Amino acid sequence: MRIQRLDLIAFGPFTDESLEFSQQGPGLQIVYGPNEAGKSSSLRAITDLLFGIHARSKEDFVHPYAKLKLGARILDSKGKPFDFVRLKKNKNSLQSPDESESYPDDALDRFLGNVNRDLFVSMFGIDHERLRAGGEEIVQGKGDIGELLFSAGAGLTNLRTLQGELVEQSDRLLKPPPGRSGEIAEQIKTYGVYRAELRDLQVSVDTWKSLTAARDACETRKANLDEAIKKVRTQQNRLQRLGDAIPLIGRWRALSDELKYLGDAPILTGDFAERSQKRLQDLRVDEQRHSAASQKLKELKAELAGLSVTEELLCRADEIKQLVESLGAHRKALRDQPRLIQTVEFNEHEIIEILKKLGREPDVSKLDQLRVPKMQQERIQKLGNQQEFILSQPKVHQKECERLRREHARVEKKIAETTVPPELDRLRHAVRDAMSKGDLEEQLEALLDEIAELEQQAATCLTQLPFWDGPLSEIARMEVPFPATVDQYQDRFKDQESAIRQLEKEIAKTEREYEQLEIDLQSLEATHRIPTLEELEQTRSLREAGFELIIQAWREGKATEEEIEAYIKQRESAEDLETAYRSYVDEADQIADQLRAGAEQVANKQKLIAERMRSERQLASLHDQLEKAREVRRDCEEEWNLVWEPLNIAPGTPAEMKEWLRARQEIAALVGHLEAKQRDADRVQNQIDTHREKLANLLTEIDSQSISRAATLEELISAANDSLDENERRISQLAQWREELGKLETGLEEAESELAQAEQDRDEWLANWSKAVKVIGLGGDAQADEANSLLSDLSSIFEKYQEDKKGDSMALVCTPTLAKVHM
Structure with a gap:
């Protein structure tokens, strides 16, 4: 059998301690420590573990007698492990580690063989007293028999060599060189330090349970807070997305309003103005043609109504048709001759008037000098159609540039007037730090309530503690004797x-x-x-x-x-x-x-x-x-x-002082718990003061407002959140204005570029216009209506001139045609 682990769950001075002996293979493992550390208790624990906790065990000075408990993992000769615990019971004291199953009392026989408690104690359980007694027997015997017997009983060899080494070590420990305190004194001093640390770190079972419950409550609260933080962060992300969309929504609403104002207006192409002018001209020409055709149709209908045709005439339809055609032409010529002559005269008169109006020489013979090629006419008309648009574009773009500049100046002014303090990130981090610790003031209030309750409880216990009338603060720092020392005196008394x-x-x-x-x-x-x-x-x-x-x-x-x-x-x-x-x-x-x-x-x-x-x-x-x-x-x-x-205690009997130590331990545990709570309260108060001072200073720097030093942390956090919200709104507004400013700058650049292009187009158009209208005798400042009117007049002159030439020719052919008809 080999012990792999010894669990000192509740035994002697130990609580939930374990000794690991996990070295692989055979070997020697040493457990060492200062006096009163529990070495003898550990040795007795092994015996009680294997053979049952002794009925008169003295290891109940920390844990109640009925609560003593040991555990272990042991290996058999094949290395198979066996885990169990030993309880203080008369029956079924061997159980599984989780105490869900009871093992028979002989479950360890296969590990122990025929070894009983007495043989185990004599062979393997030698303690300090037995070792000292054997040593005294050897010294008194001064022979080899006692040494051999003691060596055999204790399992030791080379006892004299070991004695020499022990004497040498004892001299080194107890007889230090001059000027030195010796290892024992140094170890005692170190032991005192560790003992003080151990006393500060020790807590009672009730305290441990309360701390465990508090830890579980904190973990539950932390989980709830994490879930709440997750929800808040989700809401924050949603609000952040909404905040990011606010500028776009504002822009969308503005564009929607503009679009609503425009109504159902169609979207025009870039050459709409040019095509519109052309269509208007075509419309006027078609209207004139329609009017002439309608008049002609009316005359033909009237003439047709006055005709009377015989049968004979119908038989000679072809001839009549031929004659009609000739007669018609002749008659028309006869009818038109006066009108044509009158028209010629009228046209000549109008031509002369038009020439006079145009400031030209009223000489019809020089009329061909005024003829303008059709391509040139079309070019003048095209340029005239562009005049209003080309000349208005620089003004339009100029007005747009001025509007954009005014908007730019307005937005720049708003940006300049809107200031965002640089300490905003520091304030945000300060608020986050303050809120990350939870509700510190609520924690402090809870701690102060616990401290008051613990102080009252400790004071009540202190009044019931005999032999001591000192303050509560010293009760936990007292260098009290160990329970084992009290037990020794109790045995001696x-x-x-x-x-x-x-x-x-x-x-x-x-x-x-x-x-x-x-x-x-x-x-x-x-x-x-x-x-x-x-x-x-x-x-x-x-x-x-x-x-x-x-x-x-x-x-x-x-x-x-x-x-x-x-x-x-x-x-x-x-x-x-x-x-x-x-x-x-x-x-x-x-x-x-x-x-x-x-x-x-x-x-x-x-x-x-x-x-x-x-x-x-x-x-x-x-x-x-x-x-x-x-x-x-x-x-x-x-x-x-x-x-x-x-x-400074006049002690009672050891039994009374043992009870006093137990009561004092409970009070010391209360004091330790109280001091821990006080330290927690001081820590929380320091955190509150630190966060309050930091938040107050930052709020004073950011908002230039006087913050009351009596303001609570919650009030400061609320004020800081309000300041952050206000500044976040400013930042959002500032970002929106900067975005708008960037768009205005871009629009202004585009407008200035379009203005420059419009001015360039205007200059080019003016040059082309001056060159085009120079042919018809107009200057570059002539209007398109003026040029069109001039072209119309010239066209009218040449139309009338053509009618005059046609009338003259018709009058000349009139007589031969009439003679042919009479024949």
């Missing part, structure tokens, strides 16, 4: 209290035995008092002292009066040295006789006295032991008080 109670029980028992011995002695002496050997020895000693004084006084005279007086005073009834001496001799003999007479009673009494002395010694020893135990208890209490002295 428990052991010491048990030892003291045991000694007190033994003392009470010994005192009762001593009192019983006293009662037995008193009873024995009350029956017949028997002196003791001590009394006999004491009396003999006094007897011998008196004898010595007598000998000294008799032989040597060295005995002083003070010594003799002191000896006599020990016997109140004696008056002198002799009397005192004799009394002690008698008393010693009497005691000896009494002892001999009551030997059995003496033996009993001696036995009772010996037992009493033993009891006295035992009581003295027990009292010494009790005093030492109480001294140890007092030392332990002093140590216990020293543990809490840096916190």
